[in-house]
Amino acid sequence: MRLIEKVWFKQHKAKYVLVPLLLPLTLLFYLITTVRRLFFRLGFIKSVQLSKPVIVVGNIGIGGNGKTPMVLSLVKMLKALGFNPGVISRGYGGQAPYYPFLLDEHSTAEQAGDEPILIYQRCQVPLAVGSDRIASAQALIDKGCDVIISDDGLQHYRLQRDIELIIVDGNRLFGNGLLLPAGPLREGVSRLSEVDLVVVNGGQALDNSLHNALASCQEKTIAMSLLATDVVQLKTGKVLSVKALRDKSVNVNAAAGIGDPQRFFNTLSNLGFELDIQQGFVDHHSFCLDDFIHYDDNTPLLMTEKDAVKCRHFAQDNWWYLPVEASYSEEQQAQLLQLLTTKLKLD
Structure with missing residues (x-):
């Protein structure tokens, strides 16, 4: 684990030096991201509504927290509901020959990144990677997809979305609770109250610290575990x-x-x-x-x-x-399905 991650998540003694040094940059990051989001809300920066519904699976922090198992689970559920889903991803770590890059059986992790290859090989659904998520999504819609799952992209506000899911690592939670770079968060914990569902991956989903952070949205928080x-x-x-x-x-x-x-x-x-x-x-x-x-x-x-x-x-x-496979209790699985059917207007 890198030193900065130990400061964020492990209360390393270096926090007494690094956090004060980084706080001015954190303030700058807060100002930039707040103004940017305000501009989207006021229409100064335009966002795009696609012709098909979009589900964003993201997080407010950096690092792995279980987004990929959630995406795999959603693909399975949407297929069972009769949809033809497609997945878009940034394709981190890949160097594709062009963008948006649509995966096929010959695509490699060097081209598309590791997570898109995993999702494509496991689910066999249309998948496009690229930094322009709107172009990627439109390419999948043109191929016949009737719902788009965005693997990450919660902060990609140019793309309008119909459903937002935030995945929280139930073990590491929100680290020291600070924004980048003094902490691991890209958005504040208050962002959780705005999304459709908060999914806690592992850990003690009902412990006091998590409940304090999720006090305003406990009714839309479910627990997810990973089965192997x-x-x-x-x-x-x-x-x-x-x-x-x-x-x-x-x-x-x-x-x-x-x-x-x-x-x-x-x-x-x-x-x-x-x-x-x-x-x-x-x-x-x-x-x-x-x-x-x-x-x-x-x-x-x-x-x-x-x-x-x-x-x-x-x-x-x-x-x-x-x-691994995402697993939920029967009650929470029903809550997730209810969200999909309501937002996608199936009921």
Whole structure:
């Protein structure tokens, strides 16, 4: 974890130096973002309403918090409701030959970024990447999509949206509660009260600290957990149950290039694995074989599905990834479905 992230999330002693130094920049960031949003509200900067509904899955902070599992879950729900959804993404880390870039079976993480490849391979729905989300969305509408899911883009106010979902990391919450760069937030916690649904990923969704932060929107807050039952071999696509792999080898190695690698390592421990080596990388890390030279090939290496899409072409026989699925209680699943049917005018 980088020093600045330790200051944001771990109350590192360096906060007494870094936070005061960064507060003037935080004030500037607040002024710029506040004026920018005000200009959108007053119409000085134009936003665009598309011909099809848009669902934004975003967050108010930086780093991973569970947006991708939420997007996968929404795709599944919308298909069940009879929609033909498409997904747009910034494509962070990718270098496509043109934009908007529509994915196909030959697209790579180097072109589109890791998360779009994961979503496309898992869901097989139209997906476009590019910094111009309106152009990406229109390209999908032209292909016949009748609802657009925006993976991130909560602060992309040029694109009007019909539904806003904010995903909150239930473990890290809002860090020190400050805006960038003194803290991890792109918008203040008050933004939560404006969205249609707040989804808390893991952690203690009902603890006091979270309730204090969500005091104004508890009635539209649901809990999401991530379920993992199988592992998949990178080279062959062979699927084993977690229990089957654990029975073969309780001791494993682990690597993760996500927003919070420790979350993945904790998941493996909770599944009953003993971690010999665990190494975290920065989010969207571009993996190469040299990153793994210190791992023992005889010990299974486990990674996230997001990381696996960048490692398949040099994967070793004993490398596995752990796909996860979003899970909700029956009551909260019904609340999410009710939101979709009401906002998309299905009821």
